[in-house]
Amino acid sequence: MQLGFIGAGNMAQGIIDGLLNAEALTPGDIIIHGGHAANYEAYAQKTGVQVAANNSAVIAASDMVVLAVKPLMASDVIAEILPALQAKTTPLLSLLSGVSLLQIEGYLGTKNYPLVRVMPNLNVAINAGMTAYAANAAAQAVLPAVVKLLDALGETIELAEQHFSTFVALAGSSPAFVYMFIDALARAGVKHGLTKKQADKIAAQAVLGSGAMVLQSDESPFDLVDKVSSPGGTTVAGLLAMEAAGFMPSVVAGVDATIAKDQEEQD
Ligand SMILES: NC(=O)C1=CN([C@@H]2O[C@H](COP(=O)(O)OP(=O)(O)OC[C@H]3O[C@@H](n4cnc5c(N)ncnc54)[C@H](O)[C@@H]3O)[C@@H](O)[C@H]2O)C=CC1
Ligand SMILES: O=C(O)[C@@H]1CCC=N1
Incomplete structure (x- = not known):
């Protein structure tokens, strides 16, 4: 399974560290792209994960993609990757705090795109995380594979979206x-x-x-x-x-x- 990351900052690196520690994925299974190459090239060299030339190339190479940019960038980044997403319907895992599935469906222009909202915390890097997730109807078929990955990072809980803000306070932050x-x-x-x-x-x-x-x-x-x-x-x-x-x-x-x-x- 190829897992892509759009955004390669603290949280993306924490998740990758946890997945590699748990041997849930190998470095060759992971491909990343971020805003500033200087910030993640050393990390890619250290871990052996692959680096893509741009965000759309991450999607083209991945079976599942983690959206790990800052929430304020969500609409711009999704607009940029929309053609690549539409070409392949790669399930999207959103880490964006404060951004609902409905909002992302709005950016995508459809409710039929497989989306999972995921709220981890930084302790996933040592497989001691606490992660919540909520999926839309279109993601039900891929959900077992998503949960299997998340379970490698620590404890996992399915949570109604209305409680995500409280979860952010009690576990994310x-x-x-x-x-x-x-x-x-x-x-x-x-x-x-x-x-x-x-x-x-x-x-x-x-x-x-x-x-x-x-x-x-x-x-x-x-x-x-x-x-x-x-x-x-x-x-x-x-x-x-x-x-x-x-x-x-x-x-x-x-x-x-x-x-x-x-x-x-x-x-
Ligand atoms: N840091 C944490 O403990 C947690 C963070 N989150 C969520 O994870 C997301 C990322 O947060 P952090 O990793 O902390 O932020 P960060 O600032 O460390 O990383 C953001 C990454 O996005 C990249 N980026 C900027 N513009 C881009 C573009 N156009 N295309 C692709 N990548 C681009 C940056 O270069 C950077 O690598 C946020 O949405 C945040 O709400 C969720 C739970 C916990
Ligand atoms: O500070 C933030 O906005 C993110 C969300 C949870 C932890 N860090």
Whole structure:
């Protein structure tokens, strides 16, 4: 199966890394094109994936194409590749946040084109991603092959499009929030004398283990908070100080702003 990428930036490279790590595809199965050759030629040389001369050549060479450009470029890029798409009906996987299947069908001028909206996160690069997808009616026949590819990248969930903005906040963008939390935790450790290297490792492993515990335990995160908080102990003192500084409202405000931005892109 030949998989093409239009746009070869952070997310495209993350997906390719994950597919190659999992040996779901070989470098020879992948062909890419992006806006600035200088940004992805070194990546293509390092991984061995093929580079196409232009976006239409990606489609001509592919059984499936991932649209991995910035959402604002969607209509221009689709207009450019429309003749190539129409010539071959290559299923299109759109990573565009805030761009609905209906909008893409509008750009294509038909509802009969196989389209899958996919929202991954950057952790697909290490096969620990969380990816949502929604397909139009025309994509039902290719959906098992798409899901098989996505499953190689981590956890996958089929989700109604109306929930995609919320998913973007909780999974697409949230790695940035969690990296920031890890950095804040580690920086506080540096304040108290740890090296940044020590502190980053300690904080990241604590977050990794905590996520795994939530997934493996029958208890809710809130119940687990109680288990860590010994009466009169350090944890409850820390938690109350974090809450006083606005921990939970800050997280919820961040999620609200992410959802609002995603919905603004849809208007
Ligand atoms: N970065 C992330 O964590 C996630 C990104 N996404 C989505 O993935 C898409 C790509 O995002 P990133 O990779 O982060 O952006 P990026 O800016 O790293 O990559 C965009 C790529 O598009 C290329 N490009 C620009 N003009 C082009 C053209 N005319 N034809 C072909 N390629 C062109 C650029 O050269 C670049 O390689 C966006 O729609 C974003 O919403 C979705 C989930 C997570
Ligand atoms: O920041 C963005 O717009 C994209 C969507 C999800 C993660 N990155």
